[in-house]
Amino acid sequence: NAGVTQTPKFRILKIGQSxxxxxAQDMNHNYMYWYRQDPGMGLKLIYYSVGAGITxxxxxxxxxxxxxxxxxxxPLRLELAAPSQTSVYFCASSYFGxxxxxxxxxxxxxxxxxx
Amino acid sequence: QQQVKQSPQSLIVQKGGISIINCxxxxxAFDYFPWYQQFPGKxxxxxxxxxxxxxxxxxxxxxxxxxxxxxQFSLHIMDSQPGDSATxxxxxxxxxxxxxxxxxxxxxxxx
Numbered sequence: 001n002a003g004v005t006q007t008p009k010f011r012i013l014k015i016g017q018s019x020x021x022x023x024a025q026d027m028n029h030n031y032m033y034w035y036r037q038d039p040g041m042g043l044k045l046i047y048y049s050v051g052a053g054i055t056x057x058x059x060x061x062x063x064x065x066x067x068x069x070x071x072x073x074x075p076l077r078l079e080l081a082a083p084s085q086t087s088v089y090f091c092a093s094s095y096f097g098x099x100x101x102x103x104x105x106x107x108x109x110x111x112x113x114x115x
Numbered sequence: 116q117q118q119v120k121q122s123p124q125s126l127i128v129q130k131g132g133i134s135i136i137n138c139x140x141x142x143x144a145f146d147y148f149p150w151y152q153q154f155p156g157k158x159x160x161x162x163x164x165x166x167x168x169x170x171x172x173x174x175x176x177x178x179x180x181x182x183x184x185x186x187q188f189s190l191h192i193m194d195s196q197p198g199d200s201a202t203x204x205x206x207x208x209x210x211x212x213x214x215x216x217x218x219x220x221x222x223x224x225x226x
């Protein structure tokens with residue numbers, strides 16, 4: 001049982017390049033999330049999805065896009081990379097919403113550097 | 116209103132000591148307060164959680180203390196071990212809604 005799998009683990013982008021961060025979960029969770037983690041800033045929600053075909057913005061969505069065509073996969077797209085997007089990105093999933101008896105299960109992150 | 120303030124930013128404790136991390140919130144609608152533990156190179160994982168109908172919850176060496184009137188909650192790690200060295204995040208959410216995370220505390224337990 002792999003849980004939440006993120007690829008790649010590391011990536012260096014030049015300003016203006018595009019890339020897709022991949023996330024897959026095998027727990028049949030309805031809810032999936034993308035967070036970014038910056039030092040001293042905690043975890044900020046970028047986008048989330050409550051099921052296949054349904055996505056919504058979080059706290060910091062600008063510069064990102066997502067899609068959810070299947071229950072298992074939730075890719076995050078960066079269209080025009082900027083230095084401000086240098087961060088560690090975490091994908092997470094949960095069976096129900098975030099409150100109550102439905103803990104978040106996180107992947108091991110993608111460390112992205114934009115230069 | 117949605118903020119959760121966490122302190123300290125970093126903490127160094129000797130093996131066997133008590134580690135204490137504090138969080139404060141403003142939104143009185145928050146009713147779920149989890150703590151997540153993150154080891155280097157890994158994603159966070161749920162450690163322990165509490166609801167405001169109790170003032171304390173204990174799981175092994177880890178205890179959450181909750182003060183509803185002060186809108187504060189804290190994590191206590193008794194008999195701290197080097198293996199507890201990690202980053203700890205508090206979080207809070209209104210029922211069924213999204214979590215707001217604190218800024219994180221990097222705990223180092225010296226042998």
